[in-house]
Amino acid sequence: MSKPISEMGWDELAPGAVLYTFDGDINYNIADIQPEDRMYSETSSKGMSVGDWRVIKPVWNSETCIDCQNCWIFCPDTSIIARNKEMKGVDYEHCKGCGLCVSVCPTNPKSLLMFNEYETVENALANWPAKKKKGEE
Amino acid sequence: MNKRVMELKGVEVWDGNMANSQAFRQADVDVVAAYPITPSTATVENYAMFHANGYIDGEVMMTESEHAAMSACIGAGAAGGRVATATSSQGLALMIETLYQASGMRIPVVLCLVNRALAAPLNVNGDHSDLYLTRDSGWISIDAFSPQEAYDMTLMSFKISEHPEVRLPVISNQDGFMTSHTAQNVLPLKDDVACKFVGDYLQVNALLNFDKPVTHGVQTEQDWHFEHKAKQHAALMGSKKVILEIFAQFKELTGREYKLVESYNLENADIAIVCLGSTFETAMLAIDQLKAEGINAAVVAPRVFRPFPLEEVAEALQNVKAIACMDRSAPGGTVGTLYNEVSGALFNTPARPLMSNLIYGLGGRDMTVAGLKDIFRNLDKEAKAGKLSGKIQRFIGVRGPELSFYDAQGDVK
Numbered sequence: 054m055s056k057p058i059s060e061m062g063w064d065e066l067a068p069g070a071v072l073y074t075f076d077g078d079i080n081y082n083i084a085d086i087q088p089e090d091r092m093y094s095e096t097s098s099k100g101m102s103v104g105d106w107r108v109i110k111p112v113w114n115s116e117t118c119i120d121c122q123n124c125w126i127f128c129p130d131t132s133i134i135a136r137n138k139e140m141k142g143v144d145y146e147h148c149k150g151c152g153l154c155v156s157v158c159p160t161n162p163k164s165l166l167m168f169n170e171y172e173t174v175e176n177a178l179a180n181w182p183a184k185k186k187k188g189e190e
Numbered sequence: 191m192n193k194r195v196m197e198l199k200g201v202e203v204w205d206g207n208m209a210n211s212q213a214f215r216q217a218d219v220d221v222v223a224a225y226p227i228t229p230s231t232a233t234v235e236n237y238a239m240f241h242a243n244g245y246i247d248g249e250v251m252m253t254e255s256e257h258a259a260m261s262a263c264i265g266a267g268a269a270g271g272r273v274a275t276a277t278s279s280q281g282l283a284l285m286i287e288t289l290y291q292a293s294g295m296r297i298p299v300v301l302c303l304v305n306r307a308l309a310a311p312l313n314v315n316g317d318h319s320d321l322y323l324t325r326d327s328g329w330i331s332i333d334a335f336s337p338q339e340a341y342d343m344t345l346m347s348f349k350i351s352e353h354p355e356v357r358l359p360v361i362s363n364q365d366g367f368m369t370s371h372t373a374q375n376v377l378p379l380k381d382d383v384a385c386k387f388v389g390d391y392l393q394v395n396a397l398l399n400f401d402k403p404v405t406h407g408v409q410t411e412q413d414w415h416f417e418h419k420a421k422q423h424a425a426l427m428g429s430k431k432v433i434l435e436i437f438a439q440f441k442e443l444t445g446r447e448y449k450l451v452e453s454y455n456l457e458n459a460d461i462a463i464v465c466l467g468s469t470f471e472t473a474m475l476a477i478d479q480l481k482a483e484g485i486n487a488a489v490v491a492p493r494v495f496r497p498f499p500l501e502e503v504a505e506a507l508q509n510v511k512a513i514a515c516m517d518r519s520a521p522g523g524t525v526g527t528l529y530n531e532v533s534g535a536l537f538n539t540p541a542r543p544l545m546s547n548l549i550y551g552l553g554g555r556d557m558t559v560a561g562l563k564d565i566f567r568n569l570d571k572e573a574k575a576g577k578l579s580g581k582i583q584r585f586i587g588v589r590g591p592e593l594s595f596y597d598a599q600g601d602v603k
Binding site for chain 1: 294295296297357394395400401402403404405406408410413414416417418420421422424425
């Protein structure tokens with residue numbers, strides 16, 4: 054985009070209000086390039102923070118995580134950050150706090166749990182529940 | 191082009207629905223998604239039969255509703271395919287939300303709208319309630335008065351809709367039953383000629399183009415919405431030029447000439463009616479018969495209802511003294527659409543004809559040659575007297591006491 058879309062006149066906008074994800078044509082394999090290195094356009098949602106939609110947040114515990122990638126697969130907002138099939142954390146700019154990652158986490162105790170938005174990650178990890186015994190609800 | 195060719199005769203006997211189906215088949219549509227409703231059912235039913243018999247390479251989707259049918263068309267269109275559907279009346283009403291999506295998203299879709307009354311009371315017959323419901327939807331709206339024209343308009347609709355300067359959905363209208371179920375001689379093009387005329391589908395911002403990822407159906411608020419709607423309107427208004435170009439190419443190919451505004455006997459006519467649909471051809475008969483009575487009448491009909499050919503309508507009606515705008519739809523608390531639009535077209539011009547608004551033919555009530563002759567005779571009287579013979583809006587052909595509204599103000603000349 055030559056200038057911010059908010060400054061464009063009607064004649065300069067793309068028909069149908071379509072938004073291009075990347076600047077220019079893609080002549081490379083997007084999957085080979087990490088998101089932080091891709092040429093996202095200004096109108097891509099990548100640059101838009103929606104973290105304040107959230108009232109509860111998932112916190113990730115690396116001590117119990119087995120890198121199964123369930124959360125990465127199920128997250129509806131691609132907010133689970135993984136590299137080389139290893140869990141790296143949560144993208145709090147785009148996570149909306151739906152809790153799906155927590156529900157699909159298979160470990161005992163869970164490696165992702167929902168905490169109040171104002172809770173610090175350090176506090177959350179300090180209060181992580183212990184492993185449940187067999188038959189314990 | 192579809193792999194299997196259908197051998198057609200030079201002259202086929204088709205009703206308006208079959209004309210639509212054949213135009214769909216020849217246009218090599220990628221996805222036809224539809225839900226059946228009288229009187230447009232046969233458009234898709236015939237097409238599904240072609241599909242079952244191996245004449246269609248594309249997909250036929252039977253959806254769970256008209257809303258879903260148009261939604262599927264929009265999805266397949268955004269993905270990058272040529273799409274079409276057909277509906278009528280209540281189906282159109284259920285579709286209406288998605289009509290605005292299609293035009294706002296600038297997805298080329300061809301919708302064969304077989305015009306039928308809207309309930310209640312439930313009625314399957316032809317009037318223009320559904321056509322009028324699409325007025326502000328941002329679609330190009332073209333009207334066919336016969337099965338031949340339905341074939342021609344539907345075929346041309348693909349070319350108009352997909353033109354790079356247009357990229358807007360198009361409605362190909364015809365009257366329910368009067369056109370859709372009346373078999374007449376139709377001169378079709380051969381499959382290869384028709385397919386070549388329509389041309390290859392040109393993808394623009396296709397979702398399935400992974401070299402240029404794109405988001406369709408975005409949200410815009412006060413910061414962008416107005417600019418996007420302005421651009422959409424500009425494209426719709428600009429489509430007039432493209433429609434004329436494609437009409438000209440079609441004439442070159444077939445010899446059949448279409449105009450933005452059709453008329454009959456307009457030269458030297460003193461009076462005129464303005465109408466849509468099959469009433470045009472009925473009026474031609476009435477006009478011919480009235481010449482013996484010394485009445486020189488004309489019929490004028492917008493072939494292209496949207497974008498409204500305001501200048502062409504004004505130009506056509508400069509020299510008549512009395513005009514009856516005939517609206518085949520319950521006007522819902524005001525004058526009919528044609529009255530409003532034709533009066534508006536004439537207002538900034540020297541012409542000051544007597545203007546009346548006749549509401550007729552609701553729910554398929556016949557408008558006969560005799561009925562139109564009476565209308566023309568009355569118009570002739572009005573033109574000679576220099577004033578309206580009654581109120582501005584009158585219901586024609588309804589049982590019971592005279593039903594009319596709105597007095598002309600002052601000394602109308």
